[in-house]
Amino acid sequence: xxxxxxxxxxxxxxxxxxxxxxxxxxxxxxxxxxxxxxxxxxxxxxxxxxxxxxxxxxxxxxxxxxxxxxxxxxxxxxxxxxxxxxxxxxxxxxxxxxxxxxxxxxx
Amino acid sequence: xxxxxxxxxxxxxxxxxxxxxxxxxxxxxxxxxxxxxxxxxxxxxxxxxxxxxxxxxxxxxxxxxxxxxxxxxxxxxxxxxxxxxxxxxxxxxxxxxxxxxxxxxxxxxxxxxxxxxxxxxxxxxxxxxxxxxxxxxxxxxxxxxxxxxxxxxxxxxxxxxxxxxxxxxxxx
Numbered sequence: 001x002x003x004x005x006x007x008x009x010x011x012x013x014x015x016x017x018x019x020x021x022x023x024x025x026x027x028x029x030x031x032x033x034x035x036x037x038x039x040x041x042x043x044x045x046x047x048x049x050x051x052x053x054x055x056x057x058x059x060x061x062x063x064x065x066x067x068x069x070x071x072x073x074x075x076x077x078x079x080x081x082x083x084x085x086x087x088x089x090x091x092x093x094x095x096x097x098x099x100x101x102x103x104x105x106x107x
Numbered sequence: 108x109x110x111x112x113x114x115x116x117x118x119x120x121x122x123x124x125x126x127x128x129x130x131x132x133x134x135x136x137x138x139x140x141x142x143x144x145x146x147x148x149x150x151x152x153x154x155x156x157x158x159x160x161x162x163x164x165x166x167x168x169x170x171x172x173x174x175x176x177x178x179x180x181x182x183x184x185x186x187x188x189x190x191x192x193x194x195x196x197x198x199x200x201x202x203x204x205x206x207x208x209x210x211x212x213x214x215x216x217x218x219x220x221x222x223x224x225x226x227x228x229x230x231x232x233x234x235x236x237x238x239x240x241x242x243x244x245x246x247x248x249x250x251x252x253x254x255x256x257x258x259x260x261x262x263x264x265x266x267x268x269x270x271x272x273x274x275x276x277x278x279x
Contacts, residue, residue, distance in 0.1 A: 016132060026125065033258035034133035038251060061258055074260035 006044040007103050009035045010096035017089050024085045025077045031092070032060045032073045046102060052095050059088055111268050112219035112243040113252050115261040116232055120144055123238035126259045127180065133255045135242060137180055141198030143213065143229075143239040145191055188212050191234055200241060219243050220267040237262065 013031040020027050036057065039045065045053050061073040077085060117123040123142055131137050184201030188194050200215050213226050213233070219241070221229070229239060240261075242252040249266055256264060 012132075029125070029259065030129050030132055033129040033255045034131075037254050037258050038133065063257065072260045073258040 003044065003046050003099075004103055006039055006046070007096070007099040009039055009044075010092065010099050014093055014096045017092065024082060024089055025080065028060065028085055028089060029073050029077055036092075037061065037073070046099070048102070049095060049099060052091070052098075056088060056091055056095065110219050110243070111246055111249055111266065112216070112221065112241055113249045113256070113264065113266045114216075114221065114229065115240045115242075115256045115259075115264040116229075117238045117240060117259075117261050120238050122259065122261075123240050126240045126256055126261065129255050129259055130240075130242065130252060133251070135248065135252050135255070136244070138199065139242060139244050139248070140180060141196065141200035141239075141241040141243075142180060143194065143196050143200065143233055143241070145188075145194045145233055145236070186212055194233065198241070199243070216241070222267075225265075225267070 013035040016031040016034070017024075017027050020030065022030075039053070039057075041050060041053060041057070060076055061071065062076075063070050063072045080088075115126060117126060123144065127137070127140055127142060130140055180198040182199070182201050183195060183197045186194050186196065194212050196212075196215075200213075202215075211226060211230050213230050216226050216229065217223070233239060240256065242249060242256075244252070246268075253264065253266060
């Protein structure tokens with residue numbers, strides 16, 4: 001997956017967050033599981049965005065992380081407040097915008 | 108045709124529906140996804156509708172039980188299992204229903220590499236009210252499905268190959 005594919009994943013995640021009618025936690029679960037869980041940070045994410053992406057990923061699921069507790073997104077979201085979930089959704093929006101800006105600047 | 112499959116077990120119909128939704132949004136082909144559930148509300152007159160082959164009543168009754176899943180998965184079959192009641196089989200596994208009658212209501216899983224002992228295990232889980240989400244496809248597709256479904260926190264999840272062997276380490 002190239003960087004523009006990462007950007008597309010983020011855009012699709014944002015699409016799920018804004019278009020679906022479920023509670024924000026449920027939308028986050030679908031957005032993360034269906035889109036962001038398929039991102040390979042080492043290969044797909046531009047270095048300038050890697051730190052922010054890793055923080056978002058860790059907040060949503062640390063199952064694949066060597067320093068994590070093995071908790072998947074459903075469990076992490078279950079333990080999260082609505083405010084924390086909304087904040088994470090906003091961070092995904094912001095990261096998507098930054099990724100798009102990078103793509104636009106490079107063409 | 109690929110005969111590998113991934114079986115994920117969920118505690119409720121709602122959680123299973125969410126898992127199917129994740130696969131759908133993640134572009135996993137939904138014609139390769141099945142769902143098996145029981146313990147759904149028994150819609151009035153469903154048994155009569157089934158016996159009369161009244162398609163409109165049957166469709167409405169199934170829709171009442173499975174909701175939005177009806178529109179996502181390809182085809183739905185309903186069978187009456189002795190001592191259990193109605194079992195809903197949505198997706199391609201429903202097509203294996205007729206051939207499955209001698210091997211239990213999940214006998215169709217044998218075509219995707221799930222062996223007899225595990226089929227009986229899944230039948231017990233369904234009888235206990237659990238809901239199965241089954242994806243079949245090639246190993247690459249199933250690895251992606253496993254990653255996506257893993258995030259939805261199923262009770263258990265295993266991958267099976269055409270050689271009738273469980274993939275080591277694929278469980279959750």
